[in-house]
Amino acid sequence: MDAERLLLDLVNSRLVSGGDVHDELGDDDRAAEWLRDHGAPAEYAQVADARAVRAALVAVLRGEASDAVLEPWIRAMTRTARLTADGLEWVDQTPADRRVGGEAIAAWARLQNGGRPRIRACEAEGCQHFLIDNSRSNNRRWHSMETCGNREKARRHYARAKAAS
């Protein structure tokens, strides 16, 4: 499982436009398919876990909750070591109903980058997407150059042209 992709796709999996909710985890069948696409088991425990951790992570990323809301997963995360001919092998022992959440939170924690997070909300007006910025400068502003980047540039150009006239 690619944990960064899991995390990013998860927090971007529910978008609201007007009165319409587009939720990739909305019904159980779609949620199971989403989990299988991301290499996770797709039992009821994982579906419930993915929905719960998504709400917590989105609230933290939007600054609407402190990272204390992630504690139930962090407390549940555990692994044990097994000695093999190649050295120690770490085996994830996190309970099934916290494992998807644990993976996503572990990726989120790695992206905190000493207080300059590499995961954050897209800056385009009205955009609900989040982005992961692995660039050296870590100053990407839009989740997609094709959509939000170009739209914002056009908007600013229009504002400048209007101010100048």
Ligand SMILES: [Zn+2]
């Ligand atoms: Zn965007």
